[in-house]
Amino acid sequence: MKEFALILISTVLVNNFVLVKFLGLCPFMGVSKKLETATGMALATTFVLTLSSIASYLVNTYLLAPFELEYLRTITFILVIAAVVQVTEMIVHKTSPLLYQVLGIYLPLITTNCAVLGVALLNVQTEYNFLQSATYGFGAAVGFSMVLILFSAIRERLAASDVPMPFQGPAIALITAGLMSMAFMGFSGLVKG
Amino acid sequence: MLSAILVVGLLATIFGIVLGFSAVKFKVQGDPLVEKIDKLLPQTQCGQCGYPGCKPYAAAIANEAAEINQCPPGGEQTIQDLAALLNREIIPLNPENGAEKEKSVVIIDEETCIGCTLCIQACPIDAIVGAAKQMHTIIESECTGCDLCIPPCPVDCIIITPIKKDLTTWQWAKPTELGINNSDKQAQVATDDQ
Numbered sequence: 001m002k003e004f005a006l007i008l009i010s011t012v013l014v015n016n017f018v019l020v021k022f023l024g025l026c027p028f029m030g031v032s033k034k035l036e037t038a039t040g041m042a043l044a045t046t047f048v049l050t051l052s053s054i055a056s057y058l059v060n061t062y063l064l065a066p067f068e069l070e071y072l073r074t075i076t077f078i079l080v081i082a083a084v085v086q087v088t089e090m091i092v093h094k095t096s097p098l099l100y101q102v103l104g105i106y107l108p109l110i111t112t113n114c115a116v117l118g119v120a121l122l123n124v125q126t127e128y129n130f131l132q133s134a135t136y137g138f139g140a141a142v143g144f145s146m147v148l149i150l151f152s153a154i155r156e157r158l159a160a161s162d163v164p165m166p167f168q169g170p171a172i173a174l175i176t177a178g179l180m181s182m183a184f185m186g187f188s189g190l191v192k193g
Numbered sequence: 194m195l196s197a198i199l200v201v202g203l204l205a206t207i208f209g210i211v212l213g214f215s216a217v218k219f220k221v222q223g224d225p226l227v228e229k230i231d232k233l234l235p236q237t238q239c240g241q242c243g244y245p246g247c248k249p250y251a252a253a254i255a256n257e258a259a260e261i262n263q264c265p266p267g268g269e270q271t272i273q274d275l276a277a278l279l280n281r282e283i284i285p286l287n288p289e290n291g292a293e294k295e296k297s298v299v300i301i302d303e304e305t306c307i308g309c310t311l312c313i314q315a316c317p318i319d320a321i322v323g324a325a326k327q328m329h330t331i332i333e334s335e336c337t338g339c340d341l342c343i344p345p346c347p348v349d350c351i352i353i354t355p356i357k358k359d360l361t362t363w364q365w366a367k368p369t370e371l372g373i374n375n376s377d378k379q380a381q382v383a384t385d386d387q
Contacts, residue, residue, distance in 0.1 A: 059204065063200050063203070063204065064200070067196045067197070067200055069196065069197050069200055072197060072200070072201065075201075076200075076201065076204060079201075079204060079205070079208065080204075080208075083208040083211065083212060086212055087211065087212065087215050090212075090215050090216060090219040091215070091219055093219065093221050094219035094220075094221055095219075097221075
């Protein structure tokens with residue numbers, strides 16, 4: 001139990017995928033202009049990240065490893081992620097048309113989120129078992145969601161504040177991201193790994 | 194090499210089956226009947242039928258929750274079309290929903306308009322342009338003649354004007370099933386009367 005708590009804290013705070021590992025920066029910058037869309041994106045990514053982490057673990061352990069096909073890992077993981085995203089889209093469309101409308105284009109865009117592939121590959125690299133992989137995927141997703149929502153909230157405030165001319169627009173957003181990243185560096189050393 | 198092809202092929206097949214299965218299982222069906230009914234309605238979005246717009250009324254007809262005679266702007270023609278589509282009897286327009294009238298548009302008397310924006314909020318198809326304390330105007334080509342903007346106007350500056358037949362609005366009378374157009378038929382009736 002303690003081990004899973006450690007994995008969770010480690011991925012959410014210490015080794016945050018966006019601010020410490022710098023993965024998944026495109027949705028972080030692209031979808032953070034409005035709190036509402038950021039929340040939708042965070043939800044969808046959480047679902048996909050956890051599922052694809054589990055699915056890619058299964059594929060790696062029971063298909064790739066026995067046949068010594070590790071060199072095909074990246075391409076099969078991309079296949080897995082694309083399939084998971086597609087199924088997710090169908091399920092969301094059927095079960096909750098409202099959420100489907102809110103998420104819109106961001107749902108299929110998760111396929112190209114490098115954090116999703118990153119989690120799958122790091123799972124293999126650190127030789128996590130099934131439950132650990134699931135926790136790791138979920139932790140990464142929670143970390144991503146938290147940072148994305150925090151960042152979008154800051155950007156909503158920034159839109160109304162008096163920013164000096166040369167820093168307006170993406171410049172101040174990048175500076176903000178940098179400051180947040182530095183703040184998250186403060187967590188390092190909290191948990192090993 | 195062979196095992197690589199087999200494994201990737203197997204994965205692709207599994208995902209193919211899963212995706213194909215979920216495409217059937219989670220298929221989202223837009224009701225095709227609602228679409229068909231919606232196409233026959235005049236799309237004035239006037240709400241005289243008691244539903245918020247033409248699509249909800251179409252859905253209600255499809256569910257048999259509403260009769261086909263509640264659309265005054267569509268009038269007799271729409272009732273006939275709907276009856277043909279749904280195999281129902283042709284019934285006269287329900288007077289509770291209003292009476293069929295000549296096709297019209299509304300025009301804002303721009304001298305009197307005080308720029309209150311109330312009519313803009315009432316317009317179901319956004320055919321009124323204007324801003325607060327600025328004179329408003331109606332895009333006549335967009336106006337469906339639903340007259341919903343008239344009750345909210347505090348200064349009664351919106352005037353109903355029938356669409357005049359000119360080169361841009363005139364069209365041939367619609368042919369009947371026999372291929373004789375309506376004006377011929379009326380002429381026929383007129384001569385029979387004599």
